[in-house]
Amino acid sequence: MVLASLLSAPAWATSQTVTLSVPGMTCAACPFTVKKALTRVEGVSKVEVSFEARQVLVTFDDSKTSAQALTRASENAGYPASFEE
Template sequence: MKMRFVLTLLVALLSMPTWAAMQTVTLSVPGMTCSTCPIIIKIALSKVEGVSQVDVSYPDREAVVTFDDTRTSMKALTEATSNAGYPSTPLASGADRE
């Protein structure tokens, strides 16, 4: 009986969805031309389900986005900026740049 319980518990644990993995990505947004642009981009990205934090830098023309990769994707992030009028592309991570 104990063995059956342990096996049932093990199967239940293994069949659970993968735990959420928070990711941070930097998007290049070259179309920022004024100090209002970062506000629009931040609002657009914040509306994407799964996004937990957005920091937009006008001087660098970049947006740093932290998101739950089980609830959204890189494609959804770039679509959100494009739909707001600011096409973006992901930058290579620091490890990839070296």
């Protein structure tokens, strides 16, 4: 039984961090909206917004969400985002 419970959790799940470019953040309130939208995505553990750089650093559990889901959440909040290189 113990082995079955250990194998039920994906062993390959890892914490990942991506940087999103959000050029549409043009006012002081924008970062709060973007952060709130990203924080609501299941699996997101940390969101750091830089209004000055128009960037968001997001740490998430890749077994619960994906980087594409993050950009979709930002876009759904009215702020299209893309991946930083």
